[in-house]
Amino acid sequence: MRSRALRVPRSDGEAARRALIDAGSLRTDLRIRVEAEELVLPVEDGPLPISGKVTDEEFAVQEGHEGPRRYQDLVAVSAERRALLPRAFDVVGDIVLIRVPDGLVEDGPAIGRALLAFVPGARLVGADEGVHGADRRRSLRALAGTGGWRTLHRENGIQIDVDVERAYFSPRLAREHARVAHAVREGETVYDLCCGVGPFALTIARDGRAGRVTTVDRNPVAVELLKGSLARLRPKVPVEVLQGDVEQFLRGAKPVDRAILNLPLQGIKYLASVARVVRSGGSIHYYEVVERSEIEARAMNVVERAGGSDDWTIVEEREVHAYSPTAELRAYTLRRTVAA
Numbered sequence: 582m583r584s585r586a587l588r589v590p591r592s593d594g595e596a597a598r599r600a601l602i603d604a605g606s607l608r609t610d611l612r613i614r615v616e617a618e619e620l621v622l623p624v625e626d627g628p629l630p631i632s633g634k635v636t637d638e639e640f641a642v643q644e645g646h647e648g649p650r651r652y653q654d655l656v657a658v659s660a661e662r663r664a665l666l667p668r669a670f671d672v673v674g675d676i677v678l679i680r681v682p683d684g685l686v687e688d689g690p691a692i693g694r695a696l697l698a699f700v701p702g703a704r705l706v707g708a709d710e711g712v713h714g715a716d717r718r719r720s721l722r723a724l725a726g727t728g729g730w731r732t733l734h735r736e737n738g739i740q741i742d743v744d745v746e747r748a749y750f751s752p753r754l755a756r757e758h759a760r761v762a763h764a765v766r767e768g769e770t771v772y773d774l775c776c777g778v779g780p781f782a783l784t785i786a787r788d789g790r791a792g793r794v795t796t797v798d799r800n801p802v803a804v805e806l807l808k809g810s811l812a813r814l815r816p817k818v819p820v821e822v823l824q825g826d827v828e829q830f831l832r833g834a835k836p837v838d839r840a841i842l843n844l845p846l847q848g849i850k851y852l853a854s855v856a857r858v859v860r861s862g863g864s865i866h867y868y869e870v871v872e873r874s875e876i877e878a879r880a881m882n883v884v885e886r887a888g889g890s891d892d893w894t895i896v897e898e899r900e901v902h903a904y905s906p907t908a909e910l911r912a913y914t915l916r917r918t919v920a921a
């Protein structure tokens with residue numbers, strides 16, 4: 582059967598597949614094709630969460646695919662209300678999270694039952710009411726299914742202990758976790774600041790090139806979850822897991838080769854302190870929510886906040902995903918000038 586397709590390098594395949602599932606953009610009725618260099622993914626019409634070569638190709642139909650193509654077709658509501666259902670949802674382990682628009686709140690249980698039936702292996706469906714507070718915890722309302730909010734999520738070949746309610750985690754960052762880990766060179770020392778349940782640190786430790794990784798987060802629940810994941814992963818790279826405030830940690834921190842700061846709405850206030858602990862020639866992976874109309878000006882501002890253009894250059898900049906109709910989550914890689 583013919584379908585719109587997205588071609589990505591095989592090395593990015595797993596993260597691309599996950600990003601497409603999370604955005605509701607992967608066609609589950611057709612079989613993904615593996616070629617020598619590329620993965621060919623059948624995708625829905627509309628905007629895609631990741632870039633790649635978009636083509637039109639023939640795919641084999643998924644064996645045993647008798648069910649509907651979209652979860653929306655399983656929701657027992659009028660056609661008028663069905664048209665308002667969100668297309669995207671997130672899958673974290675065996676939990677499905679969906680943002681239910683205000684006008685459809687009363688259809689929550691029907692949406693929950695439909696997703697439970699549609700997503701293979703789903704145990705619990707929750708209405709995602711956004712993250713809040715300094716720990717960036719998520720407000721959730723159970724829509725269908727059983728059990729609690731703790732789960733084991735698989736990403737980039739790693740199992741991550743997650744509690745979707747009590748510690749921050751987003752499956753939409755899988756590609757970023759892999760990209761940053763890929764950039765780490767042999768023997769580098771790394772700080773994962775505001776690490777949450779530690780997906781960056783776990784991926785870097787699993788890859789095995791870093792000399793040492795130190796993680797810091799203020800949320801004790803996130804810290805305990807990360808320790809659990811590490812106990813299972815048993816990486817060769819030493820990983821030190823600290824609970825506390827990032828600013829306080831940075832005051833006495835030794836210089837490192839690479840630092841990650843993913844605190845998108847407030848991280849800017851720590852950027853200068855992070856920059857001070859990164860060695861000559863070292864890098865910072867910094868994340869921020871940016872209004873699309875301000876992208877150009879913001880890059881200059883980020884460099885200034887890090888310490889100025891004599892010391893810092895943005896060597897890579899990309900959209901991670903949309904954040905609102907007018908804003909996006911952006912990833913910046915800053916490199917420190919090598920001292921003369």
Ligand SMILES: C[S@@+](CC[C@H](N)C(=O)[O-])C[C@H]1O[C@@H](n2cnc3c(N)ncnc32)[C@H](O)[C@@H]1O
Nearest residue numbers: 715716717749775776777798799800826827843
């Ligand atoms: C958006 S989450 C990112 C988590 C993780 N880096 C990831 O990519 O999944 C931000 C994290 O920063 C932590 N945090 C917020 N303010 C902090 C602070 N002042 N010191 C240490 N951690 C902080 C929160 O507890 C939360 O886990």
